[in-house]
Amino acid sequence: MNNIQDIIDLINSNNNFAIVSHTSPDGDCMGSMLGLYNSLVSYSKCVDVYLDDEIPKRLSFIPGAPNILNSFSPKEYDIIFALDCGDIKRLGSFSESLLASGKVVNIDHHLSNDMYGDVNLVIPDMSSVGEIIYNILAEGNLPINEKVAMCLYVSILSDTGGFKYSNTKPSTLITVSKLLEFNIDHSKIYTKLLSEKTKEQVILSSLVSSNLELYFNEKVALLYVTQDMLTKSNVNENDSGDLVNIARDIDTVEVGILIKEKHPELYKISLRSKDYFDVRCVAETFGGGGHTKAAGCAINGTFEEIKAKLLAEIKGNLL
């Protein structure tokens, strides 16, 4: 494990940088990439930023997002930053050729990381890669301006669920307080990222939650989305993400389940828990995986079969 000063030295002593992050980009991925990008640009460095995926519409406002390149044409870089990516395969199809074209600096906060970089800075205690980037920039006296602050605020906000999750440490909030000193419109960014929905999403939420089912003394809540509901509400499947939280956020509930119909005989399952229940164990039973409190899997069968299997698996481990 290398320390922050090594990375500061690499920034100061080189000129051509590339930045890359994982596919299915989220707030931390986009915010940390563009935070570093905007700082290096202000520091008069040559920087290219790459992503092998589409930029989600709700993240397209982040300063620098339009400059993200989608495909890699062979070029030599002094340094390639790979951010928020524990497994090099998640960098996408061009990762191999890109990473071959310079020295790789791997900056991450995932507990499991393959340490694939020439330099590796992996700090699982950090809320987000955005927070690590802030520490690098601050410690190295590298440029932090309103644009950089916006990007890093997006990172930390996203990966802490709005400063809600337990990865929000005192030091996280001190970093955020410093970002707010740059007079960013944090309230607007917060609303855009975590509160806003499309009218279609409101309609879908309404359809889905009208079918709420509760089990085992209301400790388990189950919701489902059918292809028909997606059609009726005109919501793209990728935009239906946080519906499982409606189940988990019910006051009596420990485990929230969302069963999403892919085809009549294939269902994707999202599982969330609140306090003690290890949903990863349940997901793994069905060939899936994830974290203790957020996991998922895919199961073949009819809706009723799958529901019965899931409930049977969960029942035994409820307190």
Place this chain on the structure above:
Amino acid sequence: MNNIQDIIDLINSNNNFAIVSHTSPDGDCMGSMLGLYNSLVSYSKCVDVYLDDEIPKRLSFIPGAPNILNSFSPKEYDIIFALDCGDIKRLGSFSESLLASGKVVNIDHHLSNDMYGDVNLVIPDMSSVGEIIYNILAEGNLPINEKVAMCLYVSILSDTGGFKYSNTKPSTLITVSKLLEFNIDHSKIYTKLLSEKTKEQVILSSLVSSNLELYFNEKVALLYVTQDMLTKSNVNENDSGDLVNIARDIDTVEVGILIKEKHPELYKISLRSKDYFDVRCVAETFGGGGHTKAAGCAINGTFEEIKAKLLAEIKGNLL
């Protein structure tokens, strides 16, 4: 306006304290009262804490809540703290006799405050009274422990909407970072206060949002709650509070409206805006009031009449 040191001196040089706050208690009221209460108790002072109202169930977990007294029996206090109350009338029915029984210290953050105290500390720039209490305790080296930290976290969390609103300043987050140092389970408190719903509230949300209406290029969203929906979902009217946010939080929307049926010919209206629209002006037209971005009124008439009147009033001021 007196300063914080005057209040610290009063705490150090007196022994018998009462604490009171406004009716319809919210997170800031309960959190700031009980934060001060727990600190004074740890400082071996005699303290009584009063509220002329029921304690909402979702706030009953705050340390010290069971000790809150509902009625005042004449007693002499050295100091009465009146918290989070710009207008002395909001203290409730026993306020007059209570306030006559000691020196009154008025601590508040409302822009309009009658300065009814013998000592007044009114700081509108503060997110919450909880933040002011923290500053008093910290500056005076008065006890801050896990219980106090929980209470003050509840205050600040509530009045900033989970650190979302623009009253969240860098200094606010530094204060919260200090509260988190006391190892409070902040994530659990956050979920309890801002994320959790009852199953009945989920059903009501579903019923209400299934009737979403959009107007004027989807800049205005309208939802309504009927007595029938409240009966069907088994939700008490007082627990249906934040439904108007479903309307406001739609991405295209500037003004969100909730029309709540009281009787077939009387409706309560909640209005929320996002960026520029002054909903207080609209509310005042109908004899109501409030703030620029959150206001309300009551209107007599049929649902269709009221809807038409509201939309006509709003239309002219949309950009």
